Amino acid sequence: MNTALLKDFIYLVPEIFVLCLGILILGFDLFIPERFRRRYIINLSVWGLLLSLVLLVYAPAKGLILGNMVSIDAYGVFFKGIIILSTVFALTMARYYAPIKDEVIGEFSALVVFAALGMMFMVSSSDLLMIFLSVEFVSIAFFVLTGYIKNDPKSAEGALKYFLIGAFSAGIFVYGMSLVITSTGTTNLKAMTEILRGPGAYSPLFICGFLLMLVGFGYKIAMVPFHSWAPEAYEGAPTPVTALLSTASKAAGFAVLLRVALAAVTGKGDLVMALAVLSALTMTAGNLMALQQNNVKRLLAYSGIAHSGYILMGVVAACSGTAPALGITSVLLYAFVYMLMNIGIFAVIIAFFNKTGSDDMQSYSGFSKSNPYLALVLVVFLVSLAGIPPTAGFIGKFYVFSAIIQAGQKFLWLAIIGIMNSVIALYYYFRIAYFVYFGEQKDERKVELSTGLAVIAGVTAVLVLLACIYPDPFISAAAGSVLNLW
Amino acid sequence: MMLVPFIGISAIIFAIGVYGALTRRNAIGILMSLELIFNAANINLVAANKFLNLENSIGIIFPIFVITIAAAEAAVGLAIILSIYRQTKTVYVEKINIMKW
Numbered sequence: 001m002n003t004a005l006l007k008d009f010i011y012l013v014p015e016i017f018v019l020c021l022g023i024l025i026l027g028f029d030l031f032i033p034e035r036f037r038r039r040y041i042i043n044l045s046v047w048g049l050l051l052s053l054v055l056l057v058y059a060p061a062k063g064l065i066l067g068n069m070v071s072i073d074a075y076g077v078f079f080k081g082i083i084i085l086s087t088v089f090a091l092t093m094a095r096y097y098a099p100i101k102d103e104v105i106g107e108f109s110a111l112v113v114f115a116a117l118g119m120m121f122m123v124s125s126s127d128l129l130m131i132f133l134s135v136e137f138v139s140i141a142f143f144v145l146t147g148y149i150k151n152d153p154k155s156a157e158g159a160l161k162y163f164l165i166g167a168f169s170a171g172i173f174v175y176g177m178s179l180v181i182t183s184t185g186t187t188n189l190k191a192m193t194e195i196l197r198g199p200g201a202y203s204p205l206f207i208c209g210f211l212l213m214l215v216g217f218g219y220k221i222a223m224v225p226f227h228s229w230a231p232e233a234y235e236g237a238p239t240p241v242t243a244l245l246s247t248a249s250k251a252a253g254f255a256v257l258l259r260v261a262l263a264a265v266t267g268k269g270d271l272v273m274a275l276a277v278l279s280a281l282t283m284t285a286g287n288l289m290a291l292q293q294n295n296v297k298r299l300l301a302y303s304g305i306a307h308s309g310y311i312l313m314g315v316v317a318a319c320s321g322t323a324p325a326l327g328i329t330s331v332l333l334y335a336f337v338y339m340l341m342n343i344g345i346f347a348v349i350i351a352f353f354n355k356t357g358s359d360d361m362q363s364y365s366g367f368s369k370s371n372p373y374l375a376l377v378l379v380v381f382l383v384s385l386a387g388i389p390p391t392a393g394f395i396g397k398f399y400v401f402s403a404i405i406q407a408g409q410k411f412l413w414l415a416i417i418g419i420m421n422s423v424i425a426l427y428y429y430f431r432i433a434y435f436v437y438f439g440e441q442k443d444e445r446k447v448e449l450s451t452g453l454a455v456i457a458g459v460t461a462v463l464v465l466l467a468c469i470y471p472d473p474f475i476s477a478a479a480g481s482v483l484n485l486w
Numbered sequence: 487m488m489l490v491p492f493i494g495i496s497a498i499i500f501a502i503g504v505y506g507a508l509t510r511r512n513a514i515g516i517l518m519s520l521e522l523i524f525n526a527a528n529i530n531l532v533a534a535n536k537f538l539n540l541e542n543s544i545g546i547i548f549p550i551f552v553i554t555i556a557a558a559e560a561a562v563g564l565a566i567i568l569s570i571y572r573q574t575k576t577v578y579v580e581k582i583n584i585m586k587w
Contacts (some may be wrong), residue, residue: 064556129548136555144563147569156570157582163566164516164579168507171523174552175500178530182493185534187544205493232585287522 001157004210008065011072014056014080015120021048022113029106038105042095045109046088049116053084068188069127071259078332078481079255082339083123086247087116089343092452094240099149108148112244114133115141119248122253128177128187128448131256135173135220138252139166142245144196145236158236165219165229173216179209180264189263202268210264210271214278217260217296220253223274223312224282231293234301239353242297243346246304251335259313267321273410276316280417283309287424296349296359299428299466300342303385307338316411317403325482326406331398332478337392337467339385344383344460347453348374349409355447361432366441374447375436378460387422388436392467395474397422492533500526513567513577524556552583 009016025045032040050222062072064223091112094100100108118137147159166252181187184195184204195201234242265271286305295298311334318327349359351374358361368375384391404415449457467474499522506519528549535545571577 074525129544129551132548133551133555136559140558140562143559143566147566151573153570153573153584156566157568160513160570160579160582163563164513167517167520167563168523170559171503171507171520171527175496175523175527175530178496178527178534178548179493181540181545181548182530182534182538184490185538187548235585285583320513404509 005066005102008062009063011062012070012460013115014052017052018049018113018117018120021045021052022110022117022252023112024048025106025113029110032106034102037102037228038095041106041109041419042091045091045113049084049091049113053081053088056080056084061364064126064190068190069122069130070121071126072124074481075259075328075332076255078478079123079251079335080120080175081251082251082336083116083248085341086244086251086339087112089347089456090240090244090248093347094238094455096450096453097238097240098354098355099152099352100238100240101150104148104150108145109308111145112241113140115145115244116248121250122252125260126189128181128189131260132174132177132451135216135256136170138172138249139220142166142249145241146233146245148238148241152236154236156215156236158233160466162229162233165226169215169219171228172212173219175213176212178208179205180213181209182407183209189259193263196264202386207271211274212273213260217253217257218278220304221250221308221311222301222305223278223308224285224305227282227286227308230305231298231301234304235295235298235359239346239350243302243343246346247339249337250304250308251399254311254315254331254335258318258328260314261319262324262328265319266324267319272316272319272321275312275319276411276414278483279309279312279316280308280414282286282312283307283327283418283421287421287428290428291424293428294361294431296361296364299361299432300345300357303428304342306421307334307385309421310334310397311338313404313414314400316414317407318399319412320407322408323403323406325479326399326403328482329475329479330396330403332384333399333475334396336478337464338398338473340392340460340463340467341381341384343377344457344464345385347460348378348381349458351447351449351453351457355445362439363442364432364435365439367436367439369441371447374449377457378436380461380464382429382433386426390465390468392464392474395468395471399475420452488512489537491534492537496526496529496533499529502543511578511580513579515586516579517567521556521560524552528552 059127063072118134121132125134143163146162147156149155184192186192222230248330286302290299290302313325314330317323327345384393387393404411503519503522507516508541512517531545
């Protein structure tokens with residue numbers, strides 16, 4: 001037995017802890033009577049995950065471990081922080097989300113924790129084999145989670161569409177990987193970087209392989225033209241799962257995409273330009289389709305596609321070779337602020353759904369008259385998603401745009417398209433705000449806000465405002481995570 | 487090079503799989519086409535291992551993981567298809583459209 005390999009497991013303590021937590025929840029589920037399950041199991045998983053967050057902060061950074069399969073670095077820790085935080089928020093939401101019944105809450109929590117584990121491996125994997133395994137780990141967990149509401153045809157339909165597109169793009173992804181492995185002769189990203197510096201490394205076989213791999217990543221981050229699952233899955237899935245899908249899953253997808261893109265296409269003009277075109281397509285298509293939506297969850301799916309386009313601008317800047325550090329920082333920062341505002345808005349949506357049983361935009365009419373505070377918080381998140389100061393969304397957008405402008409003249413068109421898109425987005429975000437404040441009040445009942453949801457909405461709203469008024473700690477955390485990527 | 491015929495045949499199988507996945511109306515049929523795509527990748531990897539002498543025989547190990555993942559994915563997929571069949575009494579994807587575009 002290779003003892004050096006065994007010693008490496010000490011750096012995986014947070015992951016091992018989360019794995020044990022998942023198994024513990026499954027076991028615990030058997031012994032707790034149904035009426036206590038909701039409270040105890042969610043509490044156990046939330047506090048367990050918070051403990052793993054502490055372990056994560058104190059776990060030493062090492063670099064490549066386990067035969068260069070996994071990279072333990074500050075970059076991964078930053079993303080793992082985003083993942084664990086959004087999982088904690090999503091589980092807390094699930095406690096107050098009625099369609100998930102008491103008898104299945106244990107399995108549900110275990111699956112969510114396992115999905116978080118998969119995403120933690122995803123962001124730190126630095127080998128194509130590990131990337132494939134962890135991406136599929138997460139996908140399979142999310143297929144099940146999306147269809148979790150029993151006897152709801154919408155949920156099953158969302159799961160089916162998510163599954164078919166997910167499995168299809170996974171197949172294309174692994175085929176692309178096989179081409180990349182055939183042309184470079186290695187699965188390791190670090191070795192690949194060195195091989196690609198040599199002459200003639202960018203063979204047609206490699207370029208085909210990389211573009212096919214991009215399909216797999218594109219599906220994970222809901223990039224046009226691989227986005228069509230997003231609205232269906234977001235609308236059909238239980239709302240806590242939607243929140244998790246749109247934050248943690250997307251952040252993890254970007255983490256692994258950026259790692260691969262930095263290794264494979266840094267300074268390779270044509271491929272970076274392909275990414276830039278995809279970015280422009282993604283944000284434009286997302287925003288234009290969001291204009292016609294009436295279901296708030298569906299609207300947020302399209303807005304999420306548009307936001308993927310903005311984050312892709314940061315990826316383009318990182319790979320352009322002229323502004324790598326700023327590009328990576330902007331991706332990290334945007335993933336974090338996007339997590340905050342999306343989690344917050346989904347908490348408000350769940351609170352509203354619990355009262356009215358509806359996600360339609362019209363049913364938000366006159367929301368401000370019955371719930372002035374909650375309406376105010378909702379508007380803060382909408383303003384942040386639109387990217388207007390003084391909210392976190394502005395800081396995220398500011399960094400992404402400055403990164404793409406620093407990347408050089410040839411990406412200036414992308415920045416212009418991005419700014420035009422931000423203007424389009426104003427319309428549909430403020431349409432919700434219009435209904436909330438000026439719509440005719442139909443329902444005079446007050447939304448009864450449970451403690452957990454109030455805490456989530458409050459904490460994220462404060463952080464969203466804080467990130468713009470006093471952004472230094474957020475920016476320095478993101479900038480500090482760029483170092484030692486290899 | 488000896489590798490080229492293998493890449494060619496895997497590309498053909500991949501193309502058949504993609505065509506099947508895009509044109510089939512039956513969800514089970516789509517699942518079967520997906521298996522073809524996964525197997526095209528496996529052929530590539532095993533051939534690469536034979537002719538390029540990959541480090542740690544990764545070309546043999548990778549397909550084992552691919553096969554396992556494909557099986558896991560098919561299991562979850564069949565479960566989802568079963569649950570949708572119970573509610574709508576159909577597995578034809580064009581008939582499963584409560585949510586509009």
